[in-house]
Amino acid sequence: MKCYPDCFVCLFRQALNTARVATDDPVLQRQVLERLAAKLAAGLPDGTPAMLSQAAYRTVAEVTGVLDPYWDQKTTTNAEALRLVPDLERMVRTADNPLETAVRVAVAGNVIDLGIGHAFDIDVDVRELMTRPFAINAMDDFRDNIGSGRQILYVGDNSGEIVFDRVLVEQLLAAGSAVVFAVKAGPVINDATREDAEIAGLTGLVPVITTGSDDIGVNWETCSAEFCDAYDGADLVVSKGQGNFEGLTERSQNVYFLLKAKCECVAAELGVTFGDIVFKHWHE
Amino acid sequence: MKCYPDCFVCLFRQALNTARVATDDPVLQRQVLERLAAKLAAGLPDGTPAMLSQAAYRTVAEVTGVLDPYWDQKTTTNAEALRLVPDLERMVRTADNPLETAVRVAVAGNVIDLGIGHAFDIDVDVRELMTRPFAINAMDDFRDNIGSGRQILYVGDNSGEIVFDRVLVEQLLAAGSAVVFAVKAGPVINDATREDAEIAGLTGLVPVITTGSDDIGVNWETCSAEFCDAYDGADLVVSKGQGNFEGLTERSQNVYFLLKAKCECVAAELGVTFGDIVFKHWHE
Secondary structure, eight states, rough: OOOOOOHHHHHHHHHHHHHHHHHHHHHHHHHHHHHHHHHHHHOOSSSSHHHHHHHHHHHHHHOOOOSTTTTHHHHHHHHHHHHHHHHHHHHHTTTSSSHHHHHHHHHHHHSSSTTTTOOOOOHHHEEEEGGGGOOOOOOHHHHHHHHTTOOOEEEEEBBTTHHHHHHHHHHHTTTTTTEEEEEEESOOOHHHHBHHHTTTOOTTSOOOOOOSOOSOOOTTTOOOOHHHHHHOOOOOOEEEEHHHHHHTTTTOOEEEEEEESSSSSHHHHHTOOOOOOEEEEEEO | OOOOHHHHHHHHHHHHHHHHHHOOHHHHHHHHHHHHHHHHHHOOOOHHHHHHEEEEEEHHHHHOOSSSSHHHHHHHHHHHHHHHHHHHHHHHHHHSSSHHHHHHHHHHHHSOOOOOOOOOOHHHTTTGGGGGOEEEEEEHHHHHHHOOOOEEEEEEEEEHHHHHHHHHHHHHHTOOOEEEEESSSSSSSOOOHHHHHTTTTTTTSOOOOSSEEEESOOOOOTTTTHHHHHHHHSEEEEEEEEHHHHTTTTTTTEEEEEOOOHHHHHHHHTOOOOOOOEEEEEEE
């Protein structure tokens, strides 16, 4: 996905939001925006919105010295999500259609705000997603594509969410597929890293690799040979969230994108409405 | 009012919104944002949010060559508002409290989106504002402050809205006050200029002056001696909209601010909630 003009505005919004997490000092918050403006004026890589946005997060780190501003939030959301696992697994186990239910649990992880102070109600927040219509729904196609001996690369998105992903990974394994799970090599926003995969119990379940970089989503210029090989060699890919969507659509594969459209530009790219949930089969 | 860090993000949002009015070319839209980033990196005057935002509109003009992108919209909103005048005047004439009704008509002009393509329903859109509570309401105080021989400077805001302002000006004149109406000296956003004051029928009713500049709101560094004298010499000032609020709070006077809080920062400055309507007596 290429940048829209709006992405250059969103760049500054993301920088300010994250600067506020990193520091209460409005002088530093403003310095972040001014330094980011200097970088934009000098020219930023804008292959994808995610590649552009990287500058926002790096600038916050440079100006405030806070390298992982969402650390607290990530810890909280993992703990909150883990508390829900027994209920989520029971939901899948007792469902008429366990695979579809697991896919919906996984998208719930992308939809639900597990942020600090958020009062979470599994009955309200997850069960509603069990019946919410997908704007694009590749479920039948997905069921035919997984199965015995299929090699699946599952590209994770956020901490907290990764716990919900485990529930779907378990269903893919139960269907006979082999799964490799990919996380980021270092902290960026609230994206899941190897530490989150361990907390989520994924490392004991499937091989966990990293993208090889701390870029948002997947940046083909910086990701590792290990990740590229896993991507190119997989029979199919499951990709969570917008950041991965932006990067993965830049390289051919057989991908199922599972996400909520959280910005107008990604929604436009997918041909859906802002806020829609999407399970899209994309292949070239 | 001083800038919030958010104003530096809003700067880019305003630039893109206006660039889109001026041109359909995404390359030019992006150039606007990059040139604006270079200006911010080099240092922008940020005395008030309005002074900061000026750079957005000037950059659109420089990059696209379109000096008055909202010209069409201003023409339409004036025509639409003029069509309503007989109804608005009847509403005031038949009201139990004509002054309060005229104040509410004036704030309606600031609230209602008279943009192109907007289906306007006077019964729904104006009448609802006749009873909507003000978050801050200086009505009683205002009634005591106007009257025979009082010299009032009325600082207008947008085209279209200025037609609604005429209804309040008529009430101020009926109360025995003398009114001078101020508009912008040149086009900026959809702000009213002398041409709009003529269309609204204000030039035949009261003396119309300009701020002496095409800055958003009032910029004390660029406004004319005529405007400064009218401001300092007035017994009281009626100020419409956010841009004027941002500038006028920088200089002592006896001012009644009449506006809708259309951004979180102005709302915070006024101690109200985003979207509230406000009639605030401010004096130092």
